[in-house]
Every structure is written in structure tokens, then in C-alpha cells.
Amino acid sequence: MDNEAIRLMEVDEDVLAHLKTGDRLTIRGEKAESAVLCTTSQTFDIKEAETSNSLLMVPTCIFPDSLEDGEDKIIYRQVCAVLHDYLELKPCKPRLRKLRHLLEENTYCGKAYEGDEGHRGSKYTFPDLCQLVQASDAEIQHAINALPVCDIDGYVRLLDFDYLQRVLFSIADLVTENSWSLDSVPLNICLEELHELYPKDVIKRVLEFYGNRQNKVPKGKMNTGPSGDNGDGAIYKLDEDKVCRFFAEVFLRPTEKFNFKEFLQTWQDSVPEGMNTSLHQIEGLALVDRSSKPEVVKFFPVEDMPEEIGDRFDHLFRAREKWTLEDIRPYIIDLTTDKTGVSALLTKYARASLQNGIKVYNSRKPLS
Amino acid sequence: MVHMVVQIPGSPDACPDWAMIELQGDLQSRQDNSLHSKFIGDLHFTKKGVPVLIIGHHILYGKIVTLEKPFVVMSKNINTKANDSMETDQEMDMQKPKGIDYLVKAIVKKKLVFKTRPKPIIANVPRKI
Numbered sequence: 001m002d003n004e005a006i007r008l009m010e011v012d013e014d015v016l017a018h019l020k021t022g023d024r025l026t027i028r029g030e031k032a033e034s035a036v037l038c039t040t041s042q043t044f045d046i047k048e049a050e051t052s053n054s055l056l057m058v059p060t061c062i063f064p065d066s067l068e069d070g071e072d073k074i075i076y077r078q079v080c081a082v083l084h085d086y087l088e089l090k091p092c093k094p095r096l097r098k099l100r101h102l103l104e105e106n107t108y109c110g111k112a113y114e115g116d117e118g119h120r121g122s123k124y125t126f127p128d129l130c131q132l133v134q135a136s137d138a139e140i141q142h143a144i145n146a147l148p149v150c151d152i153d154g155y156v157r158l159l160d161f162d163y164l165q166r167v168l169f170s171i172a173d174l175v176t177e178n179s180w181s182l183d184s185v186p187l188n189i190c191l192e193e194l195h196e197l198y199p200k201d202v203i204k205r206v207l208e209f210y211g212n213r214q215n216k217v218p219k220g221k222m223n224t225g226p227s228g229d230n231g232d233g234a235i236y237k238l239d240e241d242k243v244c245r246f247f248a249e250v251f252l253r254p255t256e257k258f259n260f261k262e263f264l265q266t267w268q269d270s271v272p273e274g275m276n277t278s279l280h281q282i283e284g285l286a287l288v289d290r291s292s293k294p295e296v297v298k299f300f301p302v303e304d305m306p307e308e309i310g311d312r313f314d315h316l317f318r319a320r321e322k323w324t325l326e327d328i329r330p331y332i333i334d335l336t337t338d339k340t341g342v343s344a345l346l347t348k349y350a351r352a353s354l355q356n357g358i359k360v361y362n363s364r365k366p367l368s
Numbered sequence: 369m370v371h372m373v374v375q376i377p378g379s380p381d382a383c384p385d386w387a388m389i390e391l392q393g394d395l396q397s398r399q400d401n402s403l404h405s406k407f408i409g410d411l412h413f414t415k416k417g418v419p420v421l422i423i424g425h426h427i428l429y430g431k432i433v434t435l436e437k438p439f440v441v442m443s444k445n446i447n448t449k450a451n452d453s454m455e456t457d458q459e460m461d462m463q464k465p466k467g468i469d470y471l472v473k474a475i476v477k478k479k480l481v482f483k484t485r486p487k488p489i490i491a492n493v494p495r496k497i
Contacts, residue, residue: 005443005444006441006442006443006473007441007442007443007444007470008439008440008441008442008476009439009440009442010437010438010439011437011438011439011440012437013437013438016438016440016475019374019375019376019380019383019440019472020376020380020381020383021380022375022376022380023375024373024374024375024468025373025374025375026371026372026373026374027370027371027372027373027374027469027470028369028370028371028372029369029370030369030370035370037374052392052393053390053391053392053393054390054391054392054393054394054395055388055389055390056388056389056390056391056395056408057386057387057388057441057476058386058387058388058389059384059386059474060384060386060387061385061387062387062389062411062480063387063432063478063480064413064417064419064432077411079389079408082395082403086439131369131371132369
């Protein structure tokens, strides 16, 4: 009998189903305390549970349904272990902050810079990232798709912001020069015109990220370039919200504060003709301070904020003492789960009060 | 960074069901500390399917409980891909699955729970002496 060799783990039907199809589960973690268990698509916190009861493990069936009624038999069964603890699984959010940190170690700024000092950091392939990030493969893939990331020579590379700006501006210039409609930007011409400046994969990825692939070629449009069947004949519709948000970031990043009125004007003037800017596009990216005179807007991206709920709220309340629901919502929505919504989070981590007839939230504890 | 694989080795359908008996408290041996190879007790089932456990001179009544969340029994696999460099023990390599760190040996879906206080079994004492 060997109590050391065996571990019990409580699983739900989902995890069991995964195992029964032959799938592998992985335990990923930095230290034992913060380990997570991942199926192909979900992440769970692993906790050790102790019980004062004794759990006797018997490697065979001992239940009456396997015996015939009335039979007088003595069957010998061995208890192979007596346990007092087991592992519990609790579904949790994937820990993806690290993914961004890893990708930021060596962002892509163009072929010319690849060998230089700023680019000696580690590069990671998708399997590398799966080994290092505490999340299931599917969740990691999903997170990568949501970032301006490009596969370059087999490595997953985050496109540097300034570099991205140049690529997107080049595409925007082409749109203006050729008088294309924002709804039909042809990939093949972009590749033709720009491939000497940027790798084709990058151009394609930028169009995919800031646009939506269209299935049909609009009537009356001339396709001057070769429309091969290699997917290069694709047409993209530029996504107004994503493009405008990007342009807002271009202005906000380098400055600490921007005069709100001036920002709005500059922002609208900068976006491609035909696009309209709107405040909802900068939710989770910028914060408007209406209490200052003049009103200002500052760069305040949610991606740079702590992942852990308590830390996130502390960070937000340090930046601003009182928040309206409308203002704080974009900064906590990524923390919600199926069970816990925005209201539930606020009830737990903030204190509500009325200010000038409007409901505001502030911290539950004193902050330095 | 820890990265361990948990998997059912071989055919997942062939993964056996184990049983589990839950007792309040600890089992102790009269002679020494080890329970190894020691007889524990007798398990009976009444006609109605109630499990009865006799340990020493105590009798316990329990019930069969289907677990809300099943358990899996895992054992650590010592011969994983990290040991590939040891080519001497070819036979052992072939038996133990590579690349798996925790083997799922069995699934536990039901348990016998004994939560009532053990009653001592007293031999029949005649009323009249």
C-alpha cells in the first residue's frame, strides 16, 4: 500500500469527458501554489483540499449491483491507499497577462532592425507560448488573434506600435491615392505596392486585424491586379471602430494629457476620409477628466493594468477617487465571468454613494 | 515553469472504475503504526443494499453515494520523455508511456460513506445468571 504514489483529483463532467476522449490535461505553473490545470479550451485553479475523514481506495468494484442476490460469497478486496487530501478544480480566467509580456520582449519593427541591440530578446513559437502561459491552448490562440501579432519565420511576433502605424498609414495613403471605398480595399494591390517596404505577411495581417474580409467583389470595381486563387484576391472592409481607435492611440500615447476639445478635432481630422470618430471607440483606452478646466483626456489603457481583481480596483481608485458606472465599466468588463457581472464586481470591491444625484463608486479601503 | 501532462494511458475506455470508502476518523492498528498488509474488516450489504462494515468489534452502517463530481486517481509516472537519454532500459521505456507525468489509473464515481458512530458489538449476555 503506497499513499505517496497516488493523488486524487475531483473533476467535473467536462474534464472527465476530455480525459475519456484521450485528450491530455496539462498542469502549468510557476510555483506549486499558483498551478492551473488546462484542458484544450479551459483553465482551472488547482487547490489542495484536506479532509479529516479517511478515504480508502479500493481498486475493484465492491458495490452490490455487481453481485448476485442471495449468494453467500467471501470476496477479498485490498485497500491500496488511505488518503486524507485531494485536488479540487475551480474554473478560472486564463492568466494571459504574461503572454503580452513575453511578446513584448522582442517586438517586430521591420527586417532592418532584426539584428540590432533592441532585438536580442527571446522569440517564441506558439508551442513555446503554450508551455509558458497559464492558459489552455485555445485560450492562448484566442488572445493572440486579438493582438496585432504576426507569424514571422515561425515565431509569434507582436508588431511594434510605431511600425504598425507606418503600415496602416501606408495602406490609408493607398486608399486615398486610388480613391478606393473603405469597404473594398484589395489585398493584392496592397501587397504589390507595399511589398518592398513590408513583408507580405505583415501587410496581410494588418488588413485582417483592422478590417473584415469581404466575400464578394463589389460590382463595377475593376480589379487591376491579378486575382489569383491563393487568397490574395481578397477584399477587405476597413473596420471604422478599430481604425479610429488606433488613430486615437497614436495621439494619446506620446502625450500625458491632451486638451479634450483639441483632441476631438485632431482625432477626427486624422482618420481616413469617410470615417467618423466616436467616444465609444476609446473605451478602455482613454479617460476623460471632465472635472478639470479645460477638460482633458489621457492615455489610460486597460491592457496595462493588473490582472488580479483586487489589484485592478486599487489601481483604478488610485487614478481617480470616484467613478461613475459608465466610466468604470470598460475598465472592469474583462474581469467578469458567466457568474459574476459588472454589478456583482462593484458590489464586492467598491462602495457606492450618491454625488450630485449620480451614483458613484469609490474604494472600500483607504489607499495611499 | 512547471508543465506536466495528465492523461489516461492506453485506451481511455479501458480505464477502470475504482471504489472509495469514506470513514470519519482514522484507522489504527493495535500492534504497530503500519496498516500494511493488515486485515481491516468485513463489508456486508443488507438485502436493501445498505452497506455494513465490521471493523474489530465495531459495526458501522453506511450508504452508497454517487459523487456529484467524480474523482480521478492519478499516479506519478517516473519514466517520462525527460528520461529518453537513458537508452539502457529499453524494455522499461516501452512499458511506461512517454510524455505523460501523471497517469490516470482509475475513475471513482461512487463511494461508500460511513458517517454514523461505530457501535460496539457486545457478546450476548444472558439476562439471568
